[in-house]
Amino acid sequence: MMVNSNVESDEPIKQAHFVHVTGILKNKFVEFDYSIGTPTLYVELVLPFKQFRQFCIKHDVEELTTEQQHEVELDKLKWRHGQLD
Numbered sequence: 001m002m003v004n005s006n007v008e009s010d011e012p013i014k015q016a017h018f019v020h021v022t023g024i025l026k027n028k029f030v031e032f033d034y035s036i037g038t039p040t041l042y043v044e045l046v047l048p049f050k051q052f053r054q055f056c057i058k059h060d061v062e063e064l065t066t067e068q069q070h071e072v073e074l075d076k077l078k079w080r081h082g083q084l085d
């Protein structure tokens with residue numbers, strides 16, 4: 001987990017790390033979104049299976065819940081097509 005300094009109390013602030021697997025390439029690579037703190041702000045990454053598992057362990061990641069996945073997909077639509085009513 002990422003740790004930030006809390007200005008008021010000097011206590012570290014822990015933020016959750018998330019992954020959302022979005023695909024498999026050539027049966028060798030994992031495509032995934034990686035985010036810290038909020039699932040809607042993420043980077044798209046590709047790693048071989050073994051390195052993906054190591055990455056997840058190292059960063060103590062959580063998989064997105066179904067609700068979080070829907071939130072991310074809705075956010076993507078807003079960026080592509082403008083504000084949804």
